[in-house]
Amino acid sequence: MLQHQWQVTSTTTSAHLAQTMTLLSMTAAELQEKIESELSNNPALDLVEERRCPMCKRLLPPSGPCPICSQPMSETSDDPIVFISPREDFYTGSLASSHEIPDEPYASESIDLPSYVLRQAAADLRPEDRMLAAYILNHLDEDGFLTISVLEIARYHHRLPSEIEEVIALLKRCEPIGVCSSTPGEAMLAQIESLSEVMPIPDLSREIVRDHLQQVSQHHYNEIAKQLKTSVKQVQLVATFIVENLNPFPARAHWGDVRNPSGSSSEVYHQPDVLVYYLNDKPGNPLVVEIILPVRGTLRVNPLFKESMKSVGEEQSSEWKDDIDKANLLIKCIQQRSNAMKLLLEKLVVIQKGYITGSDKDMVALTRATIAQELELHESTISRAVSGKTIQLPNRKIVPLAIFFDRSLSIRTIIKEMIEHETTPLSDTEIKERLEKDGITIARRTVAKYRSMEGILPTHLRQKSPGSSG
DNA sequence: CTATGGCACGGATT
DNA sequence: AATCCGTGCCATAG
Known part of the structure; x- marks a missing residue:
């Protein structure tokens, strides 16, 4: 046992730990801010230019081959999933500049x-x-x-x-329509005006977008109907219209299904923290999981700064030493954040592969505690890593990472499909019984809850007209 | 009388 | 320790 080893580590560990925690709970966007501010405040911190793979144009670490093009894809034998994440070095796949994702016209x-x-x-x-x-x-x-x-x-x-x-x-009125608005609602109103020239707009769309956006995102259709003195059906119509035609973030191309299981106030998903996609976007190809680090290039301690430290006086030197230490710490912590995210995603993606490649139905019930146990990490670490983060799925939808822990999503989807497919309106009790045949036992009251969560009307208000499909 | 929504409680989760 | 979720009971609407 070396007696002096604590001398080096003891002072850094607590700060290290605290900062890692903070960084872990940050979203990509927040981290970006943090890094930018550190870059401008700390002269020791340096951002070197990005490198791109000549083959696939993907951003690369400062040294070494392209992880996608040259790496044999055999992380796991029967689950061909490739994980890209920074380890020693940092690089980022920037959403807009990735050639595989030509989603934004500009x-x-x-x-x-x-x-x-x-x-x-x-x-x-x-x-x-x-x-x-x-x-x-x-x-x-x-x-x-x-x-x-x-x-x-x-x-x-x-x-x-x-x-x-x-x-x-x-x-x-310019593309992307609604740009220059100050709120999502305003942007969507602009989109409605523009759409109204080419397609019919459901009644009350404007009112609902203007005053009830929050409730729409929470699927509280009945409340809206009451306040506007209209039918729930109409509200649903509008909600569908909104989801299918309007984009609350003009400059972002996609709006994932904004169902918010955690019920928190964050119904805002812009820049995803993680991307999952098929290699070259061809279904059947291996899945690529990419953890976004919102900085172009590689973050490091500026070697020039380190060098020039030798040639200055004592007091200046110790001040600079501080900067270097801080820079080192930040980089280490970011590495750890990335590492934790990678560990987490590795598990998550394998477990929820069905959901990622399939549909909501295939979501596996999962708790953060289980994952924490398997990864031998603290539960709170998982919580921090998951909270507030979003992931972009192969189908281009951006959903919260927390959706992987939504126990009822799969059942809710089954209920939804059951109602869509059956010709005679099913009562909650009937649904409960059918679910039991599939081995799912839940209370009748719970069926009702799930149903309203999905914005599905009660039985008696749900007349199936034979002509309409979908 | 039956089906549904509201309130609230207890256990699980974070 | 705080929060969320499923569930039971009860009032009410159809």
């Missing part, structure tokens, strides 16, 4: 969002409004939302708020 032309929108709007803008439009477009966040208020813009440009509104209204 990404394929490789111009940025502001230019893309401005190009469309240019013809309709008065020359004196061009600057204004450019200014507005440069104050969008990654979802395409306005980050400043109309009043601020007005003050800055010495223009009337109404003039600003006019320009914004014009910009909202």
